[in-house]
Amino acid sequence: MSSILSIVLLGTGNVAQQLFDVLHPLPDATIAQVYGRNTQGLNYFRERCAVCTNADAIQSADLYIIVVSDTAIPEVSQLLQKKKGLVAHTSGSVPMEALNAGRKAVFYPLQTFTKGRTVNFKEIPICLEVERNEDAALMEGLAQKLSEKVVWITSAQxxxxxxxxxxxxxxxxxxxxxxxxxxxxxxxxxxxxxxxxxxxxxxxxxxxxxxxxxxxxxxxxxxxxxxxxxxxxxxxxxxxxxxxxxxxxxxxxxxx
Amino acid sequence: MSSILSIVLLGTGNVAQQLFDVLHPLPDATIAQVYGRNTQGLNYFRERCAVCTNADAIQSADLYIIVVSDTAIPEVSQLLQKKKGLVAHTSGSVPMEALNAGRKAVFYPLQTFTKGRTVNFKEIPICLEVERNEDAALMEGLAQKLSEKVVWITSAQxxxxxxxxxxxxxxxxxxxxxxxxxxxxxxxxxxxxxxxxxxxxxxxxxxxxxxxxxxxxxxxxxxxxxxxxxxxxxxxxxxxxxxxxxxxxxxxxxxx
CATH class of the missing domain: 1.10.1040.20 (ProC-like, C-terminal domain)
Structure with missing residues (x-):
């Protein structure tokens, strides 16, 4: 892991956009790329970072954050199976185990996100989970840059x-x-x-x-x-x- | 009716207290008296206005505001049967007709009042009803001094x-x-x-x-x-x- 955390965001919807907007300005993290299934969804991001619709073109990164609908999480995570980076989803109801990835994590911001309404991320609890203890610091470091309320909870919780x-x-x-x-x-x-x-x-x-x-x-x-x-x-x-x-x-x- | 509206408040609970606190400072209304069934309940008011526990001692006033539990409204209004002033209750669910009074009215502030929590009365909708059209101006005049949202609705509404x-x-x-x-x-x-x-x-x-x-x-x-x-x-x-x-x-x- 370099001193600047490189992130690939997978997903282009409303939550992906709001997450992008708070991650993008961080000085010690960089969104290397946003992946989406269709070109149009990527319009929101393309002026501020690299984008791709081709799964083969997904770059190597320290962290992959999957921000798609619950049912699409296993399938999207499969695209990352050969990656060495940590793979996190952002869902409240999907178990961490649903990820098809070597290093699994969850990054669940507990809030309702509405198109056109900006929420204050600093106040949003971010619920974390990792499979391997050695990945805890990476997740917690990032979450603490976004929010004042970072908690560790299990998939069951x-x-x-x-x-x-x-x-x-x-x-x-x-x-x-x-x-x-x-x-x-x-x-x-x-x-x-x-x-x-x-x-x-x-x-x-x-x-x-x-x-x-x-x-x-x-x-x-x-x-x-x-x-x-x-x-x-x-x-x-x-x-x-x-x-x-x-x-x-x-x-x-x-x-x- | 004098140019300064005289008010008798009947009731000593939490809503009565909060209503007192917004009525008391009004320059063109005066709380002549607070009536309560027991001495202790009147402690909140006694330094700022006359109080009484004896129904016979209730003063004449332009307006009587009954702020008691729903079931006690008919009985308390009965104490005012011989009064010439307007008699208003403050309940959401009791019909105006439940008042035993010559001139009936309703003054319903649509909010939840909690002991120890001050609400901004200016923002609270006040729902008015009067039996006789000639009493409308008095009620509306008072309500508009307290709130920016004054509406006329029927008992059914x-x-x-x-x-x-x-x-x-x-x-x-x-x-x-x-x-x-x-x-x-x-x-x-x-x-x-x-x-x-x-x-x-x-x-x-x-x-x-x-x-x-x-x-x-x-x-x-x-x-x-x-x-x-x-x-x-x-x-x-x-x-x-x-x-x-x-x-x-x-x-x-x-x-x-």
Whole structure:
């Protein structure tokens, strides 16, 4: 390994772009190349580094970072089977073992990446895993240059962390979505709920969610819950309301 | 009505305190009195205004604001039956009609109030309702002094808005809670999810929740969902995962 870490990025999507943007300015790392399956996807990168669509043209590097969809990871890693460098994927749910590579690693930034929204990488937890202890320093050195929160977790832990991420991200967002539907039907602007949504999330930074809970289910106010259930028209949303309320109430029932 | 609006506040809890703190400094309104059922609850207020525990001692005022639990609203309003002033409650779910008063109104600040957390009232939507049109100006005048977002909605709309608030606040918080449980069992710090929770909420300010959705349910990734269901131990959480995933997937299914 040279004193400047050479990196090849495999993948051209939104996460690859955001990762590129934080890796590219690092003084002691260099993105030697970006590999993508089609020319168009590479447009984002080609002015700032070498690009290629031909797997045979992939350069030798200290580190290969695979930033593709979960299902494509084994296949893309296969392109690197003869490489001596460390091969890392960036997925929350794929085990490190899925990599077809000599030296395996995981570099999982725990955040939702949206096209057009820049996130502050310094605050994003980066979850690391390596197969061989001697590769730990390389991964940790790089991760610490990007983020203030670097943690080592196993594939099994990462799977549960990813599931937790699905719950706080996708499920909370679906709650927002259900509410926006109700507002729309009632010709109420969804924006009325914006401050509440922000405060609900912000509160978590100071108060554990179990303590932060309020509302009809928490205080076992069955009357209000029944009124709400009558108002809900979407049968799935009705069931969700019931089940989440039941789960909240159960949480606060006194244990015998 | 004098040029300075006189207000009596009925209730001493957390919301009453926060409301007091924003009403008290207003130059053209004065809190004449705070009524509470017990002496201790009044300690927060007594240095800054008159207080009373005896309903007979409640002063005459332009406006009475009832800030008590939902079920206590009819009973507390009854104390004001002979008063000439306007009587407003502050609840999301109680109809205006529940007030036993000559002149009825609702003043519903749409936010979650937590002891020890100060919220920026300017950003909180205040939802108004009055029985008699001639009382609209008084309510709107006051609300606009506190908030930049004042809306008129009916009791029926308010009930649905309150239900939406339960969904984005209590249910999203329960998602945080489920995730925190998973993290705890896995000895992972829940704080790893903080940035994701904040970003998920912040995204809503720019992108409608339906567009913001991502994840295994949205892309109908059945394999990841199955893996997660196997990992979940709490049977209620398992059902919640299934149902929310089903609801998300259904949202994005192509309509025939």
């Amino acid at each position: 990462r799977k549960k962390l990813h599931m937790s991420a699905v719950i706080v991200n996708n499920f909370a967002n679906h709650c927002y979505q259900m509410a926006s539907e109700i507002c729309e039907a009632e010709q109420l602007p969804f924006e009325l709920l914006h401050p509440l949504i922000q405060e609900t999330a912000a509160k978590i930074l100071d108060v554990p969610p179990k303590e932060a809970q309020t509302g009809p289910a928490r205080r076992n106010d069955v009357l209000t819950q029944q009124e709400h259930l009558e108002l809900l028209k979407n049968p799935l949303h009705k069931k969700i309301y019931q089940l989440l309320s039941e789960s909240i109430t159960q949480q606060y029932e006194k244990k015998l | 308010r009930k649905k808005l309150h239900m939406s608030a339960v969904i984005v606040n209590n249910f999203a918080n329960h998602c945080y809670q489920m995730a925190s449980e998973i993290c705890e069992a896995e000895q992972l710090p829940f704080e790893l999810l903080h940035p994701l929770i904040q970003e998920t909420a912040a995204k809503i300010l720019d992108v409608p929740p339906k567009e913001a959705q991502t994840g295994p349910a949205r892309r109908n990734d059945v394999l990841t969902q199955q893996e997660h269901l196997e990992l979940l131990k709490n049977p209620l959480h398992k059902k919640i995962y299934q149902l929310l995933s089903e609801s998300i997937t259904q949202q994005y299914e192509k309509k025939l």
